[in-house]
Amino acid sequence: MSELIVELRDATVMQETQAVLQGVSFALEKSDFAYLVGRTGSGKSSLLKTLYADLPLLVGTGTVAGFALPRLPVGKVPYLRRRLGIVFQDFQLLPDRTVAENLLFVLNATGWRGKARKQQRIADVLGRVGLSSAANRMPHRLSGGEQQRVVIARALLNEPTLLLADEPTGNLDPEVADSIMQLFTEINYAGTAILMATHNFQVIEKYPHRVLTCQDGALLDSARN
Amino acid sequence: MPGLSVLIPVYNRPVAELIEALLAQAPQWPGALEIYLLDDGSDETCRCLNQPLGALLGVRYQELPRNVGRAAVRNQLAAGARHEWLLLLDNTGQLPDGQFLARYAAALGGAPVLAGGVCYAPGPQPTQRCACAGATGKRVRCARRPSARPRLIASCW
Numbered sequence: 001m002s003e004l005i006v007e008l009r010d011a012t013v014m015q016e017t018q019a020v021l022q023g024v025s026f027a028l029e030k031s032d033f034a035y036l037v038g039r040t041g042s043g044k045s046s047l048l049k050t051l052y053a054d055l056p057l058l059v060g061t062g063t064v065a066g067f068a069l070p071r072l073p074v075g076k077v078p079y080l081r082r083r084l085g086i087v088f089q090d091f092q093l094l095p096d097r098t099v100a101e102n103l104l105f106v107l108n109a110t111g112w113r114g115k116a117r118k119q120q121r122i123a124d125v126l127g128r129v130g131l132s133s134a135a136n137r138m139p140h141r142l143s144g145g146e147q148q149r150v151v152i153a154r155a156l157l158n159e160p161t162l163l164l165a166d167e168p169t170g171n172l173d174p175e176v177a178d179s180i181m182q183l184f185t186e187i188n189y190a191g192t193a194i195l196m197a198t199h200n201f202q203v204i205e206k207y208p209h210r211v212l213t214c215q216d217g218a219l220l221d222s223a224r225n
Numbered sequence: 226m227p228g229l230s231v232l233i234p235v236y237n238r239p240v241a242e243l244i245e246a247l248l249a250q251a252p253q254w255p256g257a258l259e260i261y262l263l264d265d266g267s268d269e270t271c272r273c274l275n276q277p278l279g280a281l282l283g284v285r286y287q288e289l290p291r292n293v294g295r296a297a298v299r300n301q302l303a304a305g306a307r308h309e310w311l312l313l314l315d316n317t318g319q320l321p322d323g324q325f326l327a328r329y330a331a332a333l334g335g336a337p338v339l340a341g342g343v344c345y346a347p348g349p350q351p352t353q354r355c356a357c358a359g360a361t362g363k364r365v366r367c368a369r370r371p372s373a374r375p376r377l378i379a380s381c382w
Contacts, residue, residue, distance in 0.1 A: 053257075076281070077251075077257050078258070079252065081283060090280070092277040092279070093277055094241055094278075095277070096241075097275055107240065108245050108249055109245045109281065169296055
């Protein structure tokens, strides 16, 4: 049987004090790639926040990367988050540090020890996103697409089993978005499940995967239709 | 287990180093933990330095449209905190060692309010302000000021 990376059962997703999605049940396996679509305010971001434990799961049950969500606030949140990678629309690199220093920041913040180990890990992830030569460059010297690659490299630092992406191609030209999608595809083939919230239907058409749709307070799953 | 909100008013200081250290210690706290930064109308140059911290898991970053002063910011932080315990720090501080959160975790339940105190770094340090090149994209320099180490006050609401 395949390993389940995400499983929600009859979950209610909250936004402030309101339920935005109810009766949410879906699972992602290790090799899955799924899109999350829906209008602004339909609950996409709240669902992602629930998965990375920024919003509590009060109704229903769920597991993410081996952690049980309803029982999570028991000191496990930092550990859960280390098993997840996250990529947002804005590139969000620290502007006063080089690419390598941005990655080092996250390694330090997630408890890595040993200078050589950290340097090796930084070289590994930059290699994976095709930016080995950019380690010592400042973020503003990189193009938007390159900055997003660095953010993806940062998300890969702790070898996540699940990569959550919230509109990762939102600020990019179509060509650049395409190269980012190819990178996600490679990462997915290498064994990381990906859940990507997007409005970009051109991307979905070109790289077809399962689609989860937030609509009218429910989550519709293309795999079940 | 009780959650902890680490509340930090931010005004014209880069806080990445402090956040890096706090996140590294997050597993020492036995419950949920958030770091909540509220910028009190800093210069754009400084906001640019701190904004990306909001993309880190476990960190919430918000900005006020204008400066209202540290006390008012603390009240807003406390009002918006998600957790039961509040740890109030200043943006000029650094953690004194690697067991900072562990000491609070160990003291939990001992009293409704805990005051951790402040230790000052020995000897003079370079003065600083946020002398930043800003959004034009030049390398930003931020020195450190003779820094009060963090004010460690946690109170239970």
